[in-house]
Amino acid sequence: MTWKTFTAVCGVISAGLVSFPQNIIGCGGGIDPYDYYLSFFNQYAASQIQYKPFFYTNEQFLFDYEEPVSAAEVLAKEWVDFTGKAVSEKDADAFVMKFPAKDINTLYYHIEKKTPATLPDSISRNGMSQYFLKNKNLEALGYILYAKKVEPHVTEISQWEPEKRDSLVMDRLLKNGLQLYAAAKSDLFKLKYAYQVVRLAHYNNRGNDAIKYYDEMVSGNTTPSVLQSMSLALKAGALFRTGKNKEAAYLFSKAFHQSQAKKISNYYGFDWSVVKTDNPKSYLALCKNNDEKADMLSLFALKNPDNGLAFLKQIYQLKPSSDLIPTLVVREINKYEERYLTPLIGKEYNTGILGISYYYQYSGKETDSLLRKEKPELNAFIEFVSNLSKESKVKDPALMQLSAAYGAYILRDYNKADSFLAPLKTAKLNDRLRDQLMLTNLLVQISAREKIDAAFEEKILPSLKWLYSKAVKNEKEKGEENVYYYGNGEQSQWYKFYRNVLVDILSKRYKAQGQLDKAVLAIGSPESLMPDYYDQSTEFLRDQLNGRQAEGLYHFLAAKKFTPFEQFLVTNNRLKIKIVADFAGTAYLRDYNYDKAIEWLQKVPGQNKVIEKDPFKELLYDQEERLPGDNVTTNKLAYAKEMKRLQGLAKTDAKNAAQHLYKLALGYYNVTYYGYAWNLVEYWRSGADGYYIPKNATAFQKDYYTASTAESYFRKAMDASSNAEFKAKCLFMMAKCSQKQLQKPQYGDFGSYDEYSRKTDMYLLKFAENKYYAQLKAQYGNTQFYEDALTRCSYLADFAGK
Template sequence: MNLKKYTIVLGSVFVLLTGTVIYGIACGGWVDPYDDHITFYNNHIAGDPDYKPFYYIAYETLYDYSEPHDPYNQNIAEWKKYLGVESMPDSAVYRAIYTNNSESFELIKNKKETEWPDSLRKNVFVVELAKKKNADALTYLSFAKACEPYVNTQYSEWEPVKPDANSMYALIKEGIQQVAKIKKDKFLKLRYGYQICRLAHYSGDSEGCIQYFDTYVTPNQSQSSVYYWTLALKAGALRVIGKYPESAYLFSRVFSECNNNRIIAYQNVGYLSVYNKYNYKQALPLCKNSTEKADLLAVETLGNSGHALPEMKEIYEYDAKAKCQDVLLVREISKLEASYLSPKLMQSNKKDSLLLKATSAAEPNYLEVEGKYADSLFRFCELVSSERKVNEPALWKISGAYLKFMQRDLKSAKAILTQAESMKMSPKVKDQFEVLRLLITINEQDKIDATFEEKIFPSLQWLDKKRKAELDQKTNDLFSDVPFAKINRYLMLTILAPKYEKQNDRVKATLCYLQSEMISEPGIKKAEEENAYAWQLPVAIDYLRNAMNAADIEKLMQLNAKANKTGFEQLMTTTFSVLGSNFMNELQGTAYLREHQFAKAITAFKKLPANYFEKDPYKTYLAANSFVDLINDTHAPTERDTKKFTKLTFAQTMLAFEKKAKDDPKNAAFCYYQMANGFYNMSYNGNSWLLVNYSWSVTDRDYLTADLPYLKDYFYNYTAEKYYMKAQKLSVDQNFKAKCSFMAAKCFSSRIMYPTVPDNADNWMERNNRAAERYYELLITNKYFADLKKNYSTTPFYAKAVSECSYLKDFVSRR
């Protein structure tokens, strides 16, 4: 097979059979492996929970590292049935078998019940074991406990511990002797065989393990989990002695028949495939029937991260009802979502304002290959659904419709969905049917209006209920078990929001982004308490803070306060309504600051608690004098930071200067100069950037979209420069005028960009050196430097500026 092989690296048979997996994530940006691509498909639709560990996932070897069925529970059930105590609580059996040590069992065997500690005397299962009729069972459990220290050791490549082969062999002999004493009790014989094989395996006696299995386990074969645990030991021993096909075949039987030991079986088949150059065709002759052949191929195919359609077709020929076939279909859908759907949607969003990341490259030839594969998978889905041999033909029919949706063939997708409507569906498949119908309906609509919103409202409401139910039950930060929350997320992010943005309706787009967030309502309230909105609602908060102007925010707040909302509006404002008023008032005030509407900013900021700006980040990043005029910019504290300003007091001060400039012409120059200082310091270069932005990085000018409403002034200081020039024009003080020219020069220099040098350019170092020289030349030829030297070279400020500003000094020295 042309497989992208398993990424399992395991050091020994011991590691394989204990299920230990060691993996690492390199330093750098981290991607949630369960949310690495756009999806509108419930990946839990088939095989849940039995095959959940083997769902497709890009960055891990398994989707879930826990067996879906607890081996303890199944063994406990077998013991209860064996002793005829089915009504006994599982907890009592668990404590008796798994928490007691060998000394406890010696007490039970050799002491009267009155001499037992309370932990034994009060355990009803222990009391049952102590009865004379169960003496053989008690003897076995005592033997099993004696074996445990030799087979439950922790493996370490750094400090490997050599097994105590002599002691283990002595226990094997004891076990064989005990088996000889038991005549017809297959239940205990099987378990003794398990302990004997386990001791042989971990002592390094692989040949012995195989022989003991054939002698003591095969005659007592049953559907017990213990039989398959022992079969896995034999399979591991066969791998050690080089019988790879035989090993793979037995592991495939364990995988198929033992639902609490599948992960180990799967990992071992992967190990055989990668390290022992085993090919499944070598093991096919060992299979007893076509179903076993299908199972054998399915185990290996579950580890295929590439195109698995050829293997799926072969499995279908062997056994159309193969247990894994539906799971393999869902895996292929998930792969195409990552390799085809996600890049296609990213291409359609040229600005990529959501910073969506796909796991695959989006070159046209690559997408063409993936598109052709989607066609091939679609044809197979159509064949399988029409022949109706599989367990659920409707799953295959609807998956075919989804593949057409991926390719944006809405007409075909809709027609196939219509055909599927009369087919029998499980609840999960029916849910996927409804999701796909909603997707097609929205994508067919060119313009969204109030009538259409009410049309899709019932479906969105249904999806939202499923989203909330999943998020309310989520116990960690990973998105592994929230398929409908993810479907809702990407419906909002990649379909509805872009449609509203295309209609220039940023208010509804914002609501879409808010509804897309993967957080419950209690989580949003907690985020407010912890000042963590930006972490918990990253896409929506980023859009609110960077794409919305003050008028948009006002409309959004008015919509939320609307008394007679439509059903659609009620639904879409659900998340927004949970945001605290403090957040919105601060956001609105900041939007007004960006637009220099200081009176309105004051009104918004006054609605905040009096101590609102005393906390971080304001406490740390608004600690400077926002009206200082520094020759050299810095974000570090200076001796001139004798007064600090909050967003409120800054807006009040700017408004006061603005009013005074109009009312007192004599002091207008001073007022405009102070306002220019305020405008400059609230810019990217200034000491009070937090007044209008929420984060700062040296790479911001490289990555932030330049056409966002406020960024022109934030990065390039046009308004500050304008006000410095207004101040200079109104003044007759030469030293003051010199200050105005110098500060205007700083504004002008903020628009000088470092020449771009491509990372992959030939002679990068040489080209970068030339770029640095060019950048330096642009900085020292600032047009205001000439004005300073020509008109103000005799002023005290000029002398100070030349001594402190290296660029001005170099300009002067050259001339």
């Protein structure tokens, strides 16, 4: 018998799940629902694991789809208690969950009829079997046999297809259950049989009977058992099926709070029962007292993706001791991280796209609007949890004070954050809260510091080492390395906290200070714990540093004269010195410093990858794929040597200077984004870029996307020649370059599609109205090149035709 089968035998399937698919998670790639906003607050800090499915994520219906507390385990413990703790939970679980009915039947008749028993050793040695052999409790054994008969008819085999149930057999079993209920000698077994009867009626689509059987057979039975809440959920499901939504929601809410088991199931039932257009007050009207109102409000709060401070205040007023308040408080913190901290960090330091590429990217106007909207709410939240921390009514006042401190950090009120943290540093806290205190304190220290210098690095090094140890703790214990923490586990969160501190806080501070070497090392440190398929530190190195900076980083790493802080970063890092050396040569190619490029490219033997294209190919239209018949190959070193040779010839060979300058211009153009041999200076190229300069572009990126240097050399070549055909060709190539300098509108820069569309139309007109076409037509319209170009360039043809 499988775990799922056991859940049916012991009555773990709630009515709310019948006829509805659960665990519906979309297939395929996309946003990580556990890592789409910047976070530094441990969701497990509330320490109530039964509420893990309801931690915050706005990208899934639930944070986790596995019941944190198994009803099967709860029922196994109840059977252990029934035996007077004479058996282990393992044996009780195995007896009810795994043993086949035929063997239980053999055991029953052996005890009743004293017939010889031929049982497998695994069963005969089981502690539960020994208990029944010794105590001969046929009532309990008979119930288990009956439950096994019921099981196939109330078990959901597939969540995607409707169940095929034999209603006649179920009716016979229900009738038999009523007889057994009447014959039961104790309230405990009356409750167990009543549960099975209600269950059969519910799953056999006899909703009114299920309600009646619950009211007559369960409601008056006060025997403590998880079956009480499970039976109540069955009645709630029957009410839902008979169209009594409000009554169903009320009972699902009660069932949710009565037991640690079946939290997800009862939450689904509540969610399905609530009609979205109804006023919640109409559901609260069914509650009998303030506790029930608070309990139901907490479920409404768990459903709420927006700011929930109003819910928190109401719940606290009605039931200050509610054990869901800590979870709801942490959920609110996560919402402020998503809606305030993430866009704020993106705006600070004006560092552009540096750090984790979160799913949501905000423009300046959107960020300012969002921050203005959320700030008053966040201030009110800080005041609320601060007041809660001063009272003894809540279960976790230290968590409330930590939440206030963290909220003040988000608001950048570091003095207030320190005032909240100070008394906690000497307070007695559990491990999770102590860890959160240390992390929050580190964030406040770094953010409040105007400049990060060597003295401050030394000060925070112990905290960074501690945070690193939290990120790798479990893997060190297992003896494993380079584990990528993906998912919603607590260990995964600590890896992300370490990554976020290094990448989104320290690296941005270093970049803002102009220390790109430490910025790239800060990015590379958390990457040392990940597989090699994603390498943001190398990407940052190649995107943000120039040749001089790359050379400086290389010499810094090669010298090995590190402070303890620097040693920590270098030791625990993905970025290695050979990657820096390879890039230094490439970076000098980008800077057009060919002497230095040759020097560095010669230092990295084996790194000069063959490029199967001619970097001096003359193309009147842009082409990325290798052309048929192009048998030329090159590499970065050969290209650098040829460009250096051409630079020299352009100065010394005056007779052929125009040709040398034209070939140089081709060499410059072909290593732009639009060029034939772009991979001499770049490592990767997106087909979606071009015709605009990225925000915060480096000097290399500006020329890479605008071909400005190539244009200037085509002009020099034209000026150095007196040949009209050659001049026409140079002028046409200048026109190609100038088109790249006209910035294409980007949708994200506009408030509406209509505005974006209007600007795009204007751009296309300007694109075709090239500033060089008039000169080309007027001065060189009688050349053969011009005639050929008219047939090959639609833009020029349109201009000439106009």
